[in-house]
Amino acid sequence: MKLATRMDRLGTETAFVVLAKAKALEAQGQKIVHLEIGEPDFDTPRNIIDAAIKALNSSQTHYGPAPGIPALRKTIAEDCAKVRGIEVKPENVVVTPGAKPIMYFAITALAEEGDEVIYPNPGFPIYESVINFVGAKPVPIYLREELEFRFDINEFRKLVNEKTKLIIINSPQNPTGGILTLEDLQEIAKLAQKYNCWVLTDEVYKNIIYEGEHHSIASLPGMLERTIILDGFSKTFAMTGWRAGYGIMPQPLADQFSRLETNVNSCTATFVQWACKEALEGPMDEVLRMVAEFKRRRDVIVEGMNTIPGFTCLKPHGAFYVFPNIKGTGKTSQFLEEYLLKEAGVASLSGTSFGAFGQGYLRFSYANSVENIQIALENIRKAIAKL
Ligand SMILES: Cc1ncc(COP(=O)(O)O)c(C=O)c1O
Numbered sequence: 001m002k003l004a005t006r007m008d009r010l011g012t013e014t015a016f017v018v019l020a021k022a023k024a025l026e027a028q029g030q031k032i033v034h035l036e037i038g039e040p041d042f043d044t045p046r047n048i049i050d051a052a053i054k055a056l057n058s059s060q061t062h063y064g065p066a067p068g069i070p071a072l073r074k075t076i077a078e079d080c081a082k083v084r085g086i087e088v089k090p091e092n093v094v095v096t097p098g099a100k101p102i103m104y105f106a107i108t109a110l111a112e113e114g115d116e117v118i119y120p121n122p123g124f125p126i127y128e129s130v131i132n133f134v135g136a137k138p139v140p141i142y143l144r145e146e147l148e149f150r151f152d153i154n155e156f157r158k159l160v161n162e163k164t165k166l167i168i169i170n171s172p173q174n175p176t177g178g179i180l181t182l183e184d185l186q187e188i189a190k191l192a193q194k195y196n197c198w199v200l201t202d203e204v205y206k207n208i209i210y211e212g213e214h215h216s217i218a219s220l221p222g223m224l225e226r227t228i229i230l231d232g233f234s235k236t237f238a239m240t241g242w243r244a245g246y247g248i249m250p251q252p253l254a255d256q257f258s259r260l261e262t263n264v265n266s267c268t269a270t271f272v273q274w275a276c277k278e279a280l281e282g283p284m285d286e287v288l289r290m291v292a293e294f295k296r297r298r299d300v301i302v303e304g305m306n307t308i309p310g311f312t313c314l315k316p317h318g319a320f321y322v323f324p325n326i327k328g329t330g331k332t333s334q335f336l337e338e339y340l341l342k343e344a345g346v347a348s349l350s351g352t353s354f355g356a357f358g359q360g361y362l363r364f365s366y367a368n369s370v371e372n373i374q375i376a377l378e379n380i381r382k383a384i385a386k387l
Contacts, residue, residue, distance in 0.1 A: 006133060006135070009132040009133050009135070010129055010130075010132070010133045011125055011126070011128060011129030011132065012125070012129065013125050013126060013353075014125070014349060014350075014353040015036055015037050015038060015349055015353070016037075018036045018337070018341070018347055018348075018349060019034070019036055019037055019347070021341065021347075022034060022036065022341060022347040025341065025342075025345075030345055031345050032341070032345050032346070032347055033345060033346050033347065033368065033372045033373075033375055033376040033379070034347050034368060035346060035347055035348050035364040035365050035366065035368060035373075035376055036347040036348055036349050036365065037365060037367075038174060038235075038320070038321065038365050038367065039234070039235075039238075039240040039365075039367060040235065040238040040240070040290060040320070040367050041367050041368055041369070042238040042286075042290050042293075043238060044237060044238050044239050044242070045237065045238070045279075045282075045286040045287075047278055047282045047283065048237060048239070048275045048276075048278050048279045048282070049275070050278075051274055051275045051277070051278035051279075051282075052242075052271050052272065052274065052275035054274070055270070055271035055274035055275065056271045060270045060271040060274055061270065061271060062270060063266055063267055063270070064267045064268070064270040064273065065267065066258045066259075066261040066262045066266065066267050067093065067094045067095060067254065067257070067258040067261060068093060068094065068095025068246070068267070068268060068273060069095075069270060069273045069274070070090060071273075071274075071277055072095055072273045072274070072276055072277045073090035073091075073093040073095065074090045075276075075277045075280050075281060076090075076093045076095070076246055076248070076280065077089055077090045077092065077093055077248075079280045080093075080229070080248055083206075084216045084218065084219055084229075085219055086216065086218055086219050086224060086248075088224075088248055089251070091251045091254060092248050092249060092250065092251055092254055093246055093247070093248055093254070094246060094247045094249070094254050094257040094258055094261065095244070095245075095246045095268045095273060095276075096244075096245050096246060096247065096257075096261060096265070096268055097243040097244065097245070097265055097268045097269070098232060098234065098243040098244065098245045099202075099204050099230050099231060099232030099234065099245025099246070099247075100126060100245065101245070101260075101261070101264065101265070102200075102228065102230040102245060102246070102247035102257070103126055103127060103130060103168075103200070103202070103230065104126075104130050105247070105256075105257045105260045105261070106166065106198075106200045106228050106230075106247070106257075107127075107130045107131055107133075107134055107136070107166065107200075108130070108134055108260065109253065109256050109257065109260065110165055110166050110198050111131065111134055111136035111165045111166055112135075112136065112165070113134070113135035113136065114135070114136070114137065114163070115136045115137065115163060115164075115165035115166075116136065116137045116139045116161070116163045116164045116165065117131045117136050117137070117138060117139060117164070117165060117166045117167075117168065118139045118140075118141050118156075118159055118160065118164060118166070118167045118168065119131065119138060119139070119140060119141070119167075119168040120140070120141055120143050120151070120168065120169065120170055120173065121140030121141065121142060121143065121354070121355035121356065121357045121358075122143060122175055122176060122323070122351055122354035122355045122357050122358035122361070123140075123143070123168075123170060123173070123174070123175075123354055123355055124170060124174050124175075124202065124354070125353060125354055125355070127168050128140070128355060136165070137163075139159050139164070140355060140356070140357065141155065141156055141159060142155060142357050143173070143176060143178060143357070145314065145325060145361075148178055148314060148317075149173060149176035149177070149178030149314070149316075149323070150178055150179075150180055150181070150184055151184070153184065153187045156187065156188070156191070157187075157191065160191045160192075160194075160195050160197070161195065162195060164195050164197045165197060165198065166197060166198045166199070166200060167188060167191075167192055167197055167198070167199045167200070168199075168200045168202065169185075169188060169199065169200070169201050169202065169217065170201075170202040170205075171201075171202075171203070171205075171214070171318075172205040172206070172208060172209055172214075172316075172317065172318025172319040173205070173318070173319060174205065174319055174321060174354075175321050175323050175349070175351070175353075175354045175358070175361075175363040176314075176316065176321070176323040177298075177314075177316020177317060177318055177319045177320075177321050177322065177323065178316065178317065178318075179209065179212055179214075179317045179318050180215075181212075181215075182215045185215055185217045185220060186220060188217060189217055189220045189221075189222070189223050192223070192226060193222055193223075193226070196226075197226070198226050198227070198228065199217055199218075199223065199226060199227045199228070200227075200228045200230060201216060201217050201218060201227060201228070201229055201230065202230045203216060203229060203230060203231045204230065204231055204232050204234065204235050204236075204245070205235055205318055205319040206231065206236075207235075207236040207287060207291065208235060208236070208291055208294060208318055208319055208320060209291075209317065209318040210291075210294075210295045210298065210316075210317055210318060211317045212317055212318075214318075216229060218248070224250070225250055226250075227249070228247050228248070228249040228253070229247065229248040229249070230245070230246075230247055231245065231246055231247075231248070232244060232245030232246065233245065233276050233279055235319075235320075236279075236287055237279045237286075237287065238290065239275075239276075239279070242269075242272050242275065242276075243268070243269070243272070244268060244269075244272050244273070244275075244276050294320045294366065294367070296370065297320075297366040297368070297369075297370055297373055298315070298316065298320070298322070298366055299315075300366075300370050300373055300374065301313075301322050301364065301366045301373050301377070302314075302315045302316075302322060304373070304374070304377035305322060305324045305364075305377070307377075307381070308377070308380055308381050308384055309328070309329075309384060309385070310326060310327075310328035310329030310330070310384060311324045311325070311326055311328065311329070311384075312324060312325045312328065313325070320365055320366050320367045321363050321364065321365050321366070322363070322364050322366065323351065323358075323361050323362070323363050324361065324362055324364070325360060325361055326360060326361060326362055327360040329384060329387060330387075331387065332350075332359065333350035333351045333352050333358065333359055333360060333361060333362055334350045334352060336348075336350070336362055337349060337350040337362065339383065339387075340362075340380060340383060343383040343386065344376070344379035344380050344382070344383035345379055346376045346379055346380055346383075348362045348363060348364050349362065349363040350362060350363075351363060364376075
């Protein structure tokens with residue numbers, strides 16, 4: 001098959017590849033603990049499901065406006081003022097099927113061939129994939145374990161220049177669980193203004209924070225006009241399969257994202273958007289309960305990881321991943337990913353699935369029960385002892 005050459009530059013998310021391998025082993029009768037996929041194991045809260053059913057029963061089953069139904073855009077704008085302290089209008093909001101399209105739209109709309117785009121490494125693999133796809137130059141910023149998976153600002157300064165079109169940040173972060181401090185954001189804001197760059201701030205884990213506070217770079221002086229906030233419903237409300245997310249940005253750019261949405265999806269499912277409105281306006285008790293449970297699991301998995309010979313694991317401050325350093329085992333990340341799947345029946349991801357700087361690490365998602373986490377830890381310990 002002869003495909004367009006740009007397809008050679010498109011990457012992927014290996015979480016889905018490992019999931020398929022793990023399922024194949026399960027089909028052969030092997031027991032697997034799934035710690036590879038980044039999705040809450042909880043059900044979507046009842047009030048949100050009921051709102052979707054009500055919408056379906058009220059014929060909210062037709063095409064809607066490309067950037068989202070006015071009622072949801074308004075709710076998202078109000079929520080942004082409430083949680084981030086940033087005043088925006090419904091016209092600044094574009095609703096998409098999942099938050100992922102906002103990444104694609106931002107990179108496609110802003111980065112020309114040859115432009116430079118800075119992105120976190122290790123980081124969510126789709127950033128690098130799409131930067132390459134559009135022919136821009138990927139410029140990774142190293143997230144360092146010794147800085148609790150933040151970057152060194154002096155290294156950052158050296159990467160930004162006149163060719164930098166876009167800076168992508170993600171906090172709390174996938175795959176490390178690290179969070180950027182207000183000082184980090186202030187430094188990035190200064191550089192973005194000096195070099196006239198856009199910032200894409202991926203805030204999908206903003207509600208899943210255990211220590212410290214979430215700060216949005218968009219709230220800093222002079223940043224709203226050059227920032228795209230990316231957020232969604234998947235992680236906070238356990239709604240991964242609903243496919244609902246959004247971007248908040250200056251209106252002229254929102255109009256262009258809306259045009260991209262018309263070209264790609266037409267719109268986000270209308271009844272899903274009514275459910276999203278309920279998610280933001282309804283009680284947050286379930287979200288708080290899920291976050292408290294994630295915190296309990298985090299403490300169990302971090303403590304357990306640190307008792308495995310060759311593993312050392314920082315305590316992440318947000319999201320639902322741990323990113324232990326496995327260099328002490330003397331094995332590569334790719335080897336251990338395969339080995340633990342086969343020998344321990346534990347599905348994890350090689351740190352290199354998140355970029356070259358992930359070598360020497362594994363990612364485990366703790367969106368699984370404490371009981372399963374304990375089984376996984378025990379099985380890993382036994383498998384590592386056999387190395
Ligand atoms: C950092 C980050 N951003 C965005 C997304 C995409 O989320 P959604 O399901 O809303 O497309 C994910 C999903 O894993 C993620 O980890």
